[in-house]
Amino acid sequence: xxxxxxxxxxxxxxxxxxxxxxxxxxxxxxxxxxxxxxxxxxxxxxxxxxxxxxxxxxxxxxxxxxxxxxxxxxxxxxxxxxxxxxxxxxxxxxxxxxxxxxxxxxxxxxxxxxxxxxxxxxxxxxxxxxxxxxxxxxxxxxxxxxxxxxxxxxxxxxxxxxxxxxxxxxxxxxxxxxxxxxxxxxxxxxxxxx
Amino acid sequence: xxxxxxxxxxxxxxxxxxxxxxxxxxxxxxxxxxxxxxxxxxxxxxxxxxxxxxxxxxxxxxxxxxxxxxxxxxxxxxxxxxxxxxxxxxxxxxxxxxxxxxxxxxxxxxxxxxxxxxxxxxxxxxxxxxxxxxxxxxxxxxxxxxxxxxxxxxxxxxxxxxxxxxxxxxxxxxxxxxxxxxxxxxx
Numbered sequence: 001x002x003x004x005x006x007x008x009x010x011x012x013x014x015x016x017x018x019x020x021x022x023x024x025x026x027x028x029x030x031x032x033x034x035x036x037x038x039x040x041x042x043x044x045x046x047x048x049x050x051x052x053x054x055x056x057x058x059x060x061x062x063x064x065x066x067x068x069x070x071x072x073x074x075x076x077x078x079x080x081x082x083x084x085x086x087x088x089x090x091x092x093x094x095x096x097x098x099x100x101x102x103x104x105x106x107x108x109x110x111x112x113x114x115x116x117x118x119x120x121x122x123x124x125x126x127x128x129x130x131x132x133x134x135x136x137x138x139x140x141x142x143x144x145x146x147x148x149x150x151x152x153x154x155x156x157x158x159x160x161x162x163x164x165x166x167x168x169x170x171x172x173x174x175x176x177x178x179x180x181x182x183x184x185x186x187x188x189x190x191x192x193x194x
Numbered sequence: 195x196x197x198x199x200x201x202x203x204x205x206x207x208x209x210x211x212x213x214x215x216x217x218x219x220x221x222x223x224x225x226x227x228x229x230x231x232x233x234x235x236x237x238x239x240x241x242x243x244x245x246x247x248x249x250x251x252x253x254x255x256x257x258x259x260x261x262x263x264x265x266x267x268x269x270x271x272x273x274x275x276x277x278x279x280x281x282x283x284x285x286x287x288x289x290x291x292x293x294x295x296x297x298x299x300x301x302x303x304x305x306x307x308x309x310x311x312x313x314x315x316x317x318x319x320x321x322x323x324x325x326x327x328x329x330x331x332x333x334x335x336x337x338x339x340x341x342x343x344x345x346x347x348x349x350x351x352x353x354x355x356x357x358x359x360x361x362x363x364x365x366x367x368x369x370x371x372x373x374x375x376x377x378x379x380x381x
Contacts, residue, residue, distance in 0.1 A: 002357075002361055002363075002364050003360070005360065005363065005367070006312055006345060006360050006363070007339050009339070010344065013338070013339070013342045015342060015344060016206065016378060039311060040307060040310060040311050040314060041339070041367075043311060043314045044335070044339050044367075044370075045339040045340075047258075047315055047316075048320070048336070048339050048340045049340060050317060051317040052227070052340070053230070053234045053240060053243075055226045055227045055231070055244075056230070056244045056247065057228035060222070060226060060230075060244060060247060060329075061219055061222050061226070063248050064222055064248055064251050064252060064255075065215065065218075066217060067248065067252050068218065068255055096228070124343075133260065142233070155353045163240050178319035
């Protein structure tokens, strides 16, 4: 009984697939009671649809837009949900952690490690040219080491939350030449003079 | 966001997830009437329905990134609307949401179909008779005959088996017929 009722309601809504609709209409033709039930279902649908209350329209949309703008103001930085620096920052943090683990071991120091690392705090910044570097998210610790050594630089700070490293150049080094050298690496995204 | 009218609901949601408010406007215009009518059918109060419509659309905006595509967008949005109604009722403490036993047989005599058929064509009478039904019966008739959802979609939205949808629609319609026939008989 419920199955017939379902067919009847779907027929009234015009949602019965064609072969089933034809079969159902044939059945109705020979069953007046079923036909009257179908007519009731169709009338119910028509009256419900015609009695629909008017929605708020553009006023409702304006209200929604106001709510969204208010919410955005309350959440700084929520204007764009795509922060391209986030994955870069995460990758750079991982890279520097691996680098630190490898290069700061006693064994490496005894072996005469060549990278000149300085703590990011607690030391007076050198009065030499400095550059800010951003590496590609796929850059490895070896890539970063290669880039820094190519200009005889020293990492003095970083990576920041945005994945930015600060590199100090030796006295007398041309910042422009160093920038050109660094930009030649595929894994270096940005080189910014300070 | 120039072609939002042609975009599918899923595309609009993806664009909204990127923070595009024009996509949100397009989505609102497309679904406003459907959601509002559903809310109004359950609340019978245009002001509360408009308030909850705003809450539903705000929730869609916030949750656009979480739409998993397991259900149709329409079903998903109406599901959010349904939860907003239930939360509203709980906050008001006015009406308690109770489940129906859809397996119970209706032993009362069947309604006079001709009387019911005559009455159902009158919008005012139909509205009054719908009001006498339980919220769950009113809701299911609305989902079938106004939203024109199929039984699978309704089952998904209400989180009940499709068999329960079938029997609930059947009982709701019979109860409505009885109310309609009663109105026709009354002087």
